[in-house]
Amino acid sequence: MQHSAAPISREAALRIALAARAMPGISLAQLIDVLHNRIGKEQIDAEDLRTLTVTDLKTAFASADGEEDGEDIGIGLEAMKLAVRILWGDAEGDTLPPEQPYAEGDMPGSVRVALASDSGEALNGHFGSCIRYLVYQVSPSEIRLVGIRDALEADFAPDKNGFRVQLIADCHVLYVVSIGGPAAAKVIRGDIYPMKRLEGGAAIDVLTEFQRMMSQSPPPWLAKILGVAAGQRVKNYTAATIED
DSSP states (O other), rough: OOOOSSOHHHHHHHHHHHHHSSSSOOHHHHHHHHHHHTTOOBOOOOOHHHHHHHHHHHHHHHHHHTTTTTTOOSHHHHHHHHHHHHHHSSSSSOOOOOOOOOOSSSSSOOEEEEEESSSSSOEEEEBTOOOOEEEEEETTTTEEEEEEEOGGGGSSSSHHHHHHHTTTOOOOOOSSSSOOHHHHHHHHTTTOOEEEEETTTTTHHHHHHHHHHHHHHHEEEEHHHHTTTGGTTTTTGGGGGOOO
């Protein structure tokens, strides 16, 4: 049986998802429609995206909004320029440190922590829309970046939140800037404990705080992850010592 090719290649799909995020008020579906109309073919790959121009986007979105002159479409020229650079594959990526090797047992007493991130080595993303998850192995004495997991493909999944949970299924804890109730419930069902930190912060700062919580006064949920016996989980816990 012959299978038809995917309508959008994986590399092109990732660029398109990121480009849509760069333009305020433009959904992924809207951008895909524009690209299909402008490129004129059903199957789109990365090379096709390099044929797009800022004028193409401006004209297409203006036409969709009924603005013939294309001057008042609420996106902004700089945003469209950035989107085109992303579609071309020419946008500068974030500078992130390399992943460090890790083998089971390397860091006794450690847990795996994911941070929702949109840029840099920082907690600055929402669970359902962040570009990536930074995954760290954390013990009371060491922090090791063991994974950088691209989340853009979630935009093409039937269950976007479920896709994201599976992406970090090996993690014990998830830090986010925000997360909705239904999404949080899915995270918890995946045996991952969500931690909301509205102000975000540099990954090292967030994880250093987590280290202190691990070693000084782990709350019962963390003590359970660390393997502390049920009867001992509240023995040394003082809520006041870990509140932000």
